[in-house]
Amino acid sequence: MDDSKINYLYKILPSSHVLPPLSSSETPITLTILDKKDGFIHLSNSIQVIQTAIKFFGNEDEILVLKIPYKKGIKENIRWEFPPGTVQEYFPHLYGDLLRKYVTNIVKVKNLRQDDNNIEGFEWPEGWLEM
Numbered sequence: 001m002d003d004s005k006i007n008y009l010y011k012i013l014p015s016s017h018v019l020p021p022l023s024s025s026e027t028p029i030t031l032t033i034l035d036k037k038d039g040f041i042h043l044s045n046s047i048q049v050i051q052t053a054i055k056f057f058g059n060e061d062e063i064l065v066l067k068i069p070y071k072k073g074i075k076e077n078i079r080w081e082f083p084p085g086t087v088q089e090y091f092p093h094l095y096g097d098l099l100r101k102y103v104t105n106i107v108k109v110k111n112l113r114q115d116d117n118n119i120e121g122f123e124w125p126e127g128w129l130e131m
Contacts, residue, residue: 001080001090006070008130009078009092010049011041015062015108025101029066040079041094043068046129048091053109053122060111063122066098067105067130074102 013019013032020027034056035041044052049065057063068074070092077096082089109122 003070003075003078003080005131006045006092009043009045009068009070009074010129011043011066011068011098011103012049012053012057013064013066014057014060015064017064019064019103019106020100022100025099027100028097029100029103038093039095041096041098043078043092043094045092046131048089049129050121050124058111058113062111063109065107065109066103067107067128068098068102069104072102074098 011029013029017030017032019029031041042052053063053065070078074094074096077094078092079095080090081093083091105128107125107128109124112121112123
């Protein structure tokens with residue numbers, strides 16, 4: 001897996017997820033149920049994060065998306081792996097803690113889903129997702 005062009009990875013959480021304050025830089029971010037079950041923290045790159053949000057958080061009205069610099073602190077603990085049952089695309093899995101200090105930006109992203117039509121997806125801030 002050539003990761004030379006990757007600068008940021010993203011972690012999606014439900015909007016109800018409580019994050020440690022900025023002053024608690026060494027505090028790990030609480031794992032999701034799926035992360036605990038699988039034994040690693042599920043992350044996405046800038047291309048994957050949009051479909052990941054739809055697939056796993058499509059029922060949420062809003063989500064939190066954490067922006068994490070790839071080469072500053074977490075790269076050593078990332079394994080690029082295929083999801084179970086597929087060999088189509090590598091996903092970044094963090095084996096270790098995601099400390100608050102590694103998160104450089106957080107946005108709340110609104111779901112555009114509407115019951116009366118077929119709009120699917122989230123309203124991403126323009127220019128926020130970076131490779």
